[in-house]
Amino acid sequence: MTMLDAPPARTLNSLGFAKPPRETRVVAAMSGGVDSSVVAAMLKREGYDVVGVTLQLYDHGAAVNKPGACCAGQDIHDARRVADAMGFPHYVLDYESRFRSAVMEDFADTYLAGATPIPCVRCNQTVKFKDLKRVAEDLSADCLVTGHYVQRLEGDGGPELHRAADASRDQTYFLFATTHEQLSYLRFPLGGMPKSRVRDLADELGLRVAAKPDSQDICFVPNGKYQDVVEKLRPGAIEPGEVVHVDGRVMGAHNGVINFTVGQRRGLGIATGEPLFVVKLDAPNKRVIVGPREALGVSRIALKEVNWIGEQVASEDDLNGREILVRVRSTREPVPAKLAIDAGWSVLLDVPEEGVAPGQAAVFYDPRTTRVLGGGWIMATQ
Known part of the structure; x- marks a missing residue:
């Protein structure tokens, strides 16, 4: 068959399929x-x-x-x-x-x-x-x-997840757990x-x-009263405890750790001459740990349930030291960091971040493009 005899290439429709x-x-x-x-x-x-x-x-x-x-x-x-x-x-x-x-x-x-x-x-x-x-x-x-306000773009290795064109509406933080298989089937x-x-x-x-x-x-x-939902689902599970300074001093009492989040300043229920912030929640011991602002800085974040949707690698070890941008809350801009993979996945921040809370997500981005590389759930901080 000559080039003149070849059938015309089929035009992709707006969703990327070669059919009407x-x-x-x-x-x-x-x-x-x-x-x-x-x-x-x-x-x-x-x-x-x-x-x-x-x-x-x-x-x-x-x-x-x-x-x-x-x-x-x-x-x-x-x-x-x-x-x-x-x-x-x-x-x-x-x-x-x-x-x-x-x-x-x-x-x-x-x-x-x-x-x-x-x-x-x-x-x-x-x-x-x-x-x-x-x-x-x-x-x-x-x-x-x-x-969703995210972009699915075709790359050399298949479909990729990218940030939305409208940065103020970008929802990639909430889609970090999307798998390669799902991304192949999804359209945005x-x-x-x-x-x-x-x-x-x-x-x-x-x-x-x-x-x-x-x-x-x-x-x-x-x-917005999430405490009511927790009480309904787990009756009697919300218990009072102590508010403790990072230096060990007992500062007061609280009516449940679920009423607090890391980085919180207002509503601590304690009187003090210095501004204090929630630094850590020690749920097993029912303690809310508070301290000065400088105690909020986090430079290493340990992750669990990590999902990688970046380029294909032979093993996770190949990603050790990989430079990324990481977003630790949905309302924050991604910041420079590196991946550390030893006993598990961690993120090493170039500059310490405040208010990094376990239970939130750390989402990875390519520092040179708008591509989402994956992410994981924040398990612990240092």
């Missing part, structure tokens, strides 16, 4: 918010075979009128209304039991252990990118799409857009959720 949108089945994860609604409606307008799926994750009756919630009550109704208006099927799946065991109970146990959980990561890691992916595959979908159509454009699209598409507020706080925590 009408032949591409897409399962859209719909929380009922503006982002996921725009994703589903936009792809339907482009001609894709869209199937909307909403997971009912917790008691919807308690959240019908809760602004900024997701995956319950009014939000399920909003998702269904978008699907009806755009003319694609929509299913609601009851995942309340799975969500409780995989996310809510882990949330309570993490707090009681003196750590600060991130339930959104656990939800993505288990219910959404594992269970919902299986549902999408059962529906013979080519991919699962979500409204909003990753290259600013939030303002998404709102405009919602108006153009005639979606009634166009002006709906963004989700705030943790979806299953009413009014």
Whole structure:
């Protein structure tokens, strides 16, 4: 066959498949918010075979009128209304039991252990990118799409996870546990857009959720009172104890370590002539350790459950000493560090960071690009 006889190259559609949108089945994860609604409606307008799926994750009756919630009550109704208006099927799946065991109970146990959980990561890691992916595959979908503000870019070694084009909306911190297999199946159509454009699209598409507020706080925590959730899930487990200075002095008493987090200054319940901060939570001994600001500095972070989605390496040892940027809280900018792999994974910070809390995530980024390299759960600090 000569070059003149060769068939023309097939053009990839907007989701990266070499076939027309009408032949591409897409399962859209719909929380009922503006982002996921725009994703589903936009792809339907482009001609894709869209199937909307909403997971009912917790008691919807308690959240019908809760602004900024997701995956319950009014939000399920909003998702269904978008699907009806755009003319694609929509299913609601009851995942309340799975969500409780995989996310809510882990949330309570993490707090009681003196750590600060991130339930959104656990939800993505288990219910959404594992269970919902299986549902999408059962529906013979080519991919699962979500409204996350992250970018999936094709690299030499396959798909890569990158920060969103709109840095103020970037959600890569919450997706560090995404695996290579999941990333191959996932698509994030909003990753290259600013939030303002998404709102405009919602108006153009005639979606009634166009002006709906963004989700705030943790979806299953009413009014931000996470202590109430912990008490409900683990009755009687919240116990009082002592507030102790790093020098050993007993400064006062507290009514439960879950009421504190590393780096906290206000609300310590003790009178002192110097500003004090929570330095450590000693849950087994029911102690809140406080000290001066200089005691907050952390230079080494020990990790567990590390997920690496960077370049392929022969072994973990090849990553020892690898220069990275690391983000230790979702609201902070990544800072320079190095990986240390000996008895386990650790991050060595170039400059000590304050307020690094066990239970949070340390997310790795390539210092030369916007690529996410992975991350792990903070287990201990030095």
